[in-house]
Amino acid sequence: MKKIILVLFFTFSAFTAALAQRFAYVDSDYILKHIPDYASSQKQLAALSDQYQKEVDGRFQEIDRLYKAYQADQVLMTPEMRKRREAEIVEKEKAAKDFQRQKFGPDGELSQKSTSLIKPIQDKVSKAVQAVAESENLDMIFDKNSEVIMLYASPRYNKSDDVITRLGLKPGVLAK
Secondary structure, three states, X not given: OHHHHHHHHHHHHHHHHHHHOOEEEEOHHHHHOOOHHHHHHHHHHXXXXXXXXXXXXXXXXHHHHHHHHHHHHHHHOOHHXXXXXXXXXXXXXXXXXXXXXXXXXXOOHHHHXXXXXXXXHHHHXXXXXXXXXXXXXXXXXXXXXXXXXXXXXXXXXXXXXXXXHHOOOOOOOOOO
């Protein structure tokens, strides 16, 4: 009798635990491709990045031109002239690297612009994911594109289309 009660208890416990945790996943890349604001933000960031890169390239081309002129004229220069030209090249190179860091560094202007454009979109998606989770009584929602490794995920647990619908968009219609 004790064994039957123990077996029933463990079976019931395992069944309850299986029902207790409900989970799903979303594909954040798929969701973001549906959001027009995200597509326009990406275009803005690409244009800004290109603009900054052209400025950086221009500065380094100027340094390269100065260095080649220095090498060509080096034989005709006095030691004092050489030091002055070398210092000028080194200073311009330092300024170009600082400019590059200012534009492209972790706290650079491009990163700040990216944060200001993308953060509101991410917040909106996060709220939609939370709303789907609450409305469908889900305990966890994973992002298929995050660091969490999913070796297999059944499509029936994919809630990406539900999130897109919750955002007021139509699944399958990608933003341009």
